[in-house]
Amino acid sequence: ILNVEQSPQSLHVQEGDSTNFTCSFPSSNFYALHWYRWETAKSPEALFVMTLNGDEKKKGRISATLNTKEGYSYLYIKGSQPEDSATYLCASKALFGNEKLTFGTGTRLTIIP
Amino acid sequence: DADVTQTPRNRITKTGKRIMLECSQTKGHDRMYWYRQDPGLGLRLIYYSFDVKDINKGEISDGYSVSRQAQAKFSLSLESAIPNQTALYFCATSDKSGLANTGELFFGEGSRLTVL
Numbered sequence: 001i002l003n004v005e006q007s008p009q010s011l012h013v014q015e016g017d018s019t020n021f022t023c024s025f026p027s028s029n030f031y032a033l034h035w036y037r038w039e040t041a042k043s044p045e046a047l048f049v050m051t052l053n054g055d056e057k058k059k060g061r062i063s064a065t066l067n068t069k070e071g072y073s074y075l076y077i078k079g080s081q082p083e084d085s086a087t088y089l090c091a092s093k094a095l096f097g098n099e100k101l102t103f104g105t106g107t108r109l110t111i112i113p
Numbered sequence: 114d115a116d117v118t119q120t121p122r123n124r125i126t127k128t129g130k131r132i133m134l135e136c137s138q139t140k141g142h143d144r145m146y147w148y149r150q151d152p153g154l155g156l157r158l159i160y161y162s163f164d165v166k167d168i169n170k171g172e173i174s175d176g177y178s179v180s181r182q183a184q185a186k187f188s189l190s191l192e193s194a195i196p197n198q199t200a201l202y203f204c205a206t207s208d209k210s211g212l213a214n215t216g217e218l219f220f221g222e223g224s225r226l227t228v229l
Contacts, residue, residue: 004155034217043117044203046217089156093216100171101218103148103155 004092006104013080014112020076021107023090027071034101035064035075036089044089047075080111116140119204119221127229132191134224136204144209145187146218147171147179150201159202162187194228201225 005024013019025033032051038044048057053068061078077084087108091101117138126132136145144163148156158171162181176198178190191198202225205218 032216036218036220041222043115043220043222044218045220049217091156100158100161103157105153105155 004090004102004104006088006090006107008107009105010108010110012110012112013077015080015082017080018076018078019080019109020074021088021109023073023075023092023104025071025073025090025092025102025104026094027068029095030068030071030092031095032093033066033068033073034091034093035073036091038087038089038106039085040087047088075107077109080109082111082113085109085111115222117204117206117219117221119202119224121224122222123225125227125229126194128193128195130194130228132194132226134189134202134204134226136187136189136221137185138187138204138206138219139185140206140208140219141184142206142208142219143184144207145181146205146207147177147187147189148203148205149173150203150223156203159189191226191228194226196228199226199228 007022034049035047036044048064050066055066057064063076066073087106089106091103093101120135146161147159157173159177160179161169180188201223203223204221207218
């Protein structure tokens with residue numbers, strides 16, 4: 001993996017269902033993995049910053065896991081609500097990368113009431 | 114009030130015109146960034162600054178310049194705008210990543226620029 005890749009590109013989920021999506025990133029020289037939530041017409045906001053292999057973070061109904069050896073992170077949303085509709089961005093930072101974050105193209109999540 | 118403020122929020126201009134996008138922050142962060150968002154692409158870094166008068170090129174700096182004259186302000190200029198610079202531009206700030214903080218980015222609400 002040379003770039004940060006997110007899948008799926010878009011997703012429609014029924015309200016109340018749980019869902020997850022994937023971020024793949026270069027595993028060599030890994031330093032940190034960021035997840036952001038971006039609602040239309042608003043600023044992207046940080047959800048999680050993860051650095052350690054095997055790390056799991058949780059914020060309410062949203063959680064994320066990190067596998068730095070194989071270069072992937074999962075974002076989980078439990079019991080989706082309409083306010084979860086947003087684009088979810090991940091970004092990775094490499095060691096010796098001059099603090100540069102490389103962003104994926106995002107997963108656009110739409111919750112169907 | 115937003116911690117990171119961008120002006121203007123929307124701008125339509127013509128090819129060849131000079132445009133400046135301004136960003137100011139009240140978070141007290143040393144680090145500031147300009148990103149560009151295009152449909153189907155991830156956010157791409159244009160320029161970044163770690164301190165006053167410190168300027169560093171990102172991955173797509175051609176056709177852009179920046180100025181950091183004060184800690185709280187970071188402006189992006191397009192000296193002679195062209196249509197493929199039509200995009201959504203984000204300013205962001207961060208604290209230095211380390212044990213005490215995560216290095217997460219704090220974004221402004223974006224400036225939508227259209228070059229005709």
